[in-house]
Each structure stands twice: as C-alpha cells, then as structure tokens.
Amino acid sequence: MTLRSTPWTGALPVLMYHSISERPPKETAALAVTPRAFAAQMRLLKERGRTPVPFSALSPTTGTSTAGLPERPVVITFDDGYADFHRHALPVLDDLGFTATVFVTTGWLADAGPDAAGRPLDAMLTWSQVREAAAHGIELGGHSHSHPQLDQLGDAALRDELARNKELLEDRLGRAVTTMAYPFGYSSARVRRAVRAAGYDTACAVANRLAPAGTGARAGDVLAIPRLTVGPRTTPELFARVVEGAGVPRAYLRERAFTKGYAVVRRARYGARKAARRV
Numbered sequence: 001m002t003l004r005s006t007p008w009t010g011a012l013p014v015l016m017y018h019s020i021s022e023r024p025p026k027e028t029a030a031l032a033v034t035p036r037a038f039a040a041q042m043r044l045l046k047e048r049g050r051t052p053v054p055f056s057a058l059s060p061t062t063g064t065s066t067a068g069l070p071e072r073p074v075v076i077t078f079d080d081g082y083a084d085f086h087r088h089a090l091p092v093l094d095d096l097g098f099t100a101t102v103f104v105t106t107g108w109l110a111d112a113g114p115d116a117a118g119r120p121l122d123a124m125l126t127w128s129q130v131r132e133a134a135a136h137g138i139e140l141g142g143h144s145h146s147h148p149q150l151d152q153l154g155d156a157a158l159r160d161e162l163a164r165n166k167e168l169l170e171d172r173l174g175r176a177v178t179t180m181a182y183p184f185g186y187s188s189a190r191v192r193r194a195v196r197a198a199g200y201d202t203a204c205a206v207a208n209r210l211a212p213a214g215t216g217a218r219a220g221d222v223l224a225i226p227r228l229t230v231g232p233r234t235t236p237e238l239f240a241r242v243v244e245g246a247g248v249p250r251a252y253l254r255e256r257a258f259t260k261g262y263a264v265v266r267r268a269r270y271g272a273r274k275a276a277r278r279v
C-alpha cells in the first residue's frame with residue numbers, strides 16, 4: 001500500500017460510519033465496523049483529546065473553519081439509520097459524552113408505516129429510538145426519504161425525496177433539521193441546488209479526505225463537505241494516523257474503503273452494470 005500522504009494543517013476530520021455490527025448482512029458488510037473496533041476508535045479519540053461536534057457546527061458562514069469550535073474537533077457521522085446504532089454506538093458515545101450526527105433515511109425506518117419506502121439493507125432504527133438518540137444529544141440529519149441515487153431523479157421527485165425526509169424528521173423531532181448527507185455520498189450541481197432550496201444549510205459527501213481548514217465558506221462548498229470512510233479495513237494504525245492528522249494514505253482510502261464499499265452497496269441495490277458505470 002502506498003503511504004504517500006496529504007499534509008494536514010488543522011483540517012477537520014469528518015468520519016463516516018454506517019453499520020456497527022459483529023455479523024452484518026452482505027449488503028452492508030463492506031462498510032460495517034465491529035462494536036469492539038468502534039469502541040476502541042472512540043476511546044482513541046478521547047485519548048487524543050478530540051472533541052466531537054455535530055455536523056451542523058459547520059455552517060455556511062464558517063464553512064469548515066475550525067474557528068469557534070473546541071480545540072481538536074472531530075465530526076462523527078452515521079449514514080442510513082441502522083438499528084445497531086442504538087444498540088452498539090449510542091452507549092459508547094453516551095459513556096464518553098460524545099455527540100454525533102446520524103443521517104436518517106426516513107422511508108427505511110423500522111416503523112415507517114405508511115411512509116415506508118425503498119429497500120432497507122438491514123434492521124433499521126424505530127422512531128422512538130431516533131427520538132431517544134436526540135434526547136441523548138445526538139444530531140439527526142437528512143439522508144433522503146427512500147435512498148435513491150438523487151442525481152437520477154427528475155426535478156419533482158428530487159424535491160419530494162428531500163422535502164418528505166426533512167419534514168418527517170422535523171415533525172417527529174420537533175426541531176429544525178438543517179443538514180444532510182447524500183445517499184451514496186455524491187451529488188451533482190443540480191442536486192446541491194435542490195438541497196439548498198429544500199432548506200438545508202450544509203451537506204456532506206464522501207471524498208476520503210479531510211475537510212480543508214477554512215475554505216468552506218465559499219458558495220457551494222458547504223454542500224459537499226468531504227468525509228472519511230471508516231470501515232472493516234480501517235486498521236487501528238490508519239485510524240490513529242487520520243485522527244492525529246498525520247495524513248491520509250490516499251491509495252488505501254480511495255481504493256479499499258471508498259471504491260470497494262460504495263461499489264458493493266450500489267451493486268447490491270441497483271445491479272452491477274449500472275454501478276460499474278457510475279461509481
């Protein structure tokens with residue numbers, strides 16, 4: 001593996017998790033982290049003096065600047081809303097006094113009822129667990145209603161995916177939801193415009209690089225803030241290296257975590273040929 005690194009000078013790590021599970025189904029296995037590895041990673045953040053802040057701590061005015069944030073901030077995010085967040089992640093976060101941001105696909109929730117949409121990849125959170133997480137200081141963000149490839153939708157369907165997700169979360173939580181993550185981690189300029197029109201201030205993508213310090217306040221940047229994939233192949237050494245800001249080994253992250261993980265998820269949902277074309 002190539003260890004050529006990007007120098008790090010105060011850039012902000014935004015970590016992306018999916019499932020925290022010992023035995024994930026094959027649909028999520030490429031992005032699942034074991035409960036034991038997750039707990040060790042969170043302890044490491046604590047030991048290294050990192051202070052988690054919610055994703056919404058980044059704003060259109062401050063962008064990814066760490067000014068005004070605690071010293072050595074980190075953002076911990078979870079996509080989709082798997083039930084194992086409640087079982088395995090929340091107790092660890094709670095013990096350490098850590099906040100995090102969970103991006104919820106509302107149509108996938110276990111008790112979505114008449115709002116059920118899309119095909120969840122594993123057991124999902126219930127609304128009461130989502131509310132419980134919020135009561136424990138966890139931020140909830142949007143992740144579309146049914147987890148489509150947003151750039152493939154027409155304008156009306158795109159608006160509906162974003163609006164329904166945001167409204168359901170805001171209704172059930174009784175608070176504003178101002179941040180979101182793109183399903184599959186990427187967006188087009190048209191999707192980003194729709195996200196802004198839907199009322200989101202910030203959104204995150206997947207780029208497997210650190211969010212550069214202080215450059216996010218330019219128009220558009222805060223709607224595609226890069227995150228780092230943490231997955232089953234993220235070794236303790238790599239995690240420590242990222243957290244310390246020693247740099248991100250590009251080849252490892254790009255080829256193993258990002259490409260493999262997303263290729264698998266997209267293939268699982270949409271078929272290999274389409275995924276091969278688009279990932």
Ligand SMILES: [Zn+2]
Nearest residue numbers: 079080183184
């Ligand atoms: Zn997702």
